[in-house]
Amino acid sequence: MTTTATEPTTTPLISIVAPFYNEAEGIEYFREAILAVMEGIADVRFEIVCVDDGSKDSTLSQLVALSTRDPRFRVVELTRNFGKEAALTAGIDFARGNAVIPIDSDLQDPPELIPVLIDEWRKGAEVVLARRADRGTDSFLKRKTAEMFYSFHNRLSSVKIPHNVGDFRLMDRVAVDALKSLPERQRFMKGLFAWIGYKTVVVDYVRKPRMAGETKFSGWKLWNFALEGITSFSTAPLRIWTYVGGIGALLTVAYALFIITRTLIHGIDLPGYASLLVAILFFGSLQLISVGLLGEYIGRIYLETKQRPTYLVRREHGTPDES
Incomplete structure (x- = not known):
């Protein structure tokens, strides 16, 4: 200077x-x-x-x-x-x-x-x-x-x-x-x-x-801090769950076609409640996670619109x- x-x-x-x-x-x-x-x-x-x-x-x-x-x-x-x-x-x-x-x-x-x-x-x-x-x-x-x-x-x-x-x-x-x-x-x-x-x-x-x-x-505060950082500067998590939902839908269609084909060939198969329960719980969990992630972004919009x-x-x- x-x-x-x-x-x-x-x-x-x-x-x-x-x-x-x-x-x-x-x-x-x-x-x-x-x-x-x-x-x-x-x-x-x-x-x-x-x-x-x-x-x-x-x-x-x-x-x-x-x-x-x-x-x-x-x-x-x-x-x-x-x-x-x-x-x-x-x-x-x-x-x-x-x-x-x-x-x-x-x-x-x-x-x-x-x-x-x-x-x-x-x-x-x-x-x-x-x-x-x-x-x-x-x-x-x-x-x-x-x-x-x-x-x-x-x-x-x-x-x-x-x-x-x-x-x-x-x-x-x-x-x-x-x-x-x-x-x-x-x-x-x-x-x-x-x-x-x-x-x-x-x-x-x-x-x-x-x-x-x-x-x-x-540890809990650090986790929330990390979540805050990710949701503040990226919408990629929302996009990822779009892909997860699309892949899940394709797998569901493929499995449905498999069930229909097997039923037409071998008739109705009553066993399978365990696998059905696992599938319902798995996809239900994915839905809850995706809704929770969506809620994080909506929550940020809610807080910003109050302009406190x-x-x-x-x-x-x-x-x-x-x-």
Whole structure:
């Protein structure tokens, strides 16, 4: 970044966005880690937008106290727990920076990588992705299910989500504004991040264990999260069930012709109730699955047509630092 003697010198503002939900044990670790990184980067101003997603412990009070001591910390207090995707959306909406860096408050995404993200941004990248090169801190089951999700999603959807890339990234203001223009209420942020595109660079890092507290994502929540991602960016599941139904219909016609032919040749054969029951249960199960899948898409239409806001803010704590 160069300036002439007649050009005003402007220092870019970097917004760090961190959702919090019952993370009281880790706030001090987060503060120390972020401040250590900020002190090591010259010619950049920082703001840290902390979003309290309806925490039930002392998370909010600690964050408010932190914003009182340090004006670079701002706190967006949501009216209740809306979920991580909504909290992340709120933080991005409130961020004022020339670039925005979403990061998990549990510090599994290392703040030490922020200078690398900023360097790539200064070189001209509009989006800098942080990719987990090593997920050894995750369980074997979580690593395998994540791998299966990325592979399955990218085969079904035209919008490809980079493998092992979470929310941790840097986005230039032009990418942030594009993201904010997307109107949907049910937000699968990984997919939205990928959908907007822009000039992208990838940097690798090693995922760390949590500094404090416990994960808020159970196996059931992760399953629903994966289902949300697939139905948000692909109609292929509906098309697949169309093919399944067509194949089933052809098999049924073929079996019916076989039964008619055998009856004409050998007469009526009374045995066969077991096979008939199995066939009825099998095709009935397929119908229930297909109806359930159709319901997922109809449910998304229902939620979108109500046009409820993604989140509600009770109050913003801390005064934006304009220095």
